[in-house]
Amino acid sequence: MKDDSAHVVSREWLASVVAAALPDGHGLVPLGRFNPDPRGSSGSVRAYFGARCDCTTAAVLSVEASATKSKLEVEAALPALIRTLLAQRDAFLRMPCSTHQRLRVPGSGFTGGATNQGKPTS
Numbered sequence: 001m002k003d004d005s006a007h008v009v010s011r012e013w014l015a016s017v018v019a020a021a022l023p024d025g026h027g028l029v030p031l032g033r034f035n036p037d038p039r040g041s042s043g044s045v046r047a048y049f050g051a052r053c054d055c056t057t058a059a060v061l062s063v064e065a066s067a068t069k070s071k072l073e074v075e076a077a078l079p080a081l082i083r084t085l086l087a088q089r090d091a092f093l094r095m096p097c098s099t100h101q102r103l104r105v106p107g108s109g110f111t112g113g114a115t116n117q118g119k120p121t122s
């Protein structure tokens, strides 16, 4: 079991390498417990990060890697994953706060709640 996990891309591993590769001041928070698709039923592994605006609206962002890829392959693609994640963050932060308020899920503080996840704006 342990031997396999050395090669299989897991959500935790993806989250940790992405977090480690983020630039200083990225302002993103790893959402380790946000896991709507633990089995990777879509054939991919996703790691989730939260971005928060000054208006207190937060968004759930995610990066995705194919579950069939090796860690080496994912690491090679890491710069693109980071770019995608930062682009999602920038798109969220560029929205006017009036839009943020509209997107908010009441009570959750997130723009995507349990019933509306997995669809980051791209």
Ligand SMILES: [Zn+2]
Pocket (backbone or CB within 6 Å): 053, 054, 055, 056, 057, 096, 097, 098, 100
């Ligand atoms: Zn805002």
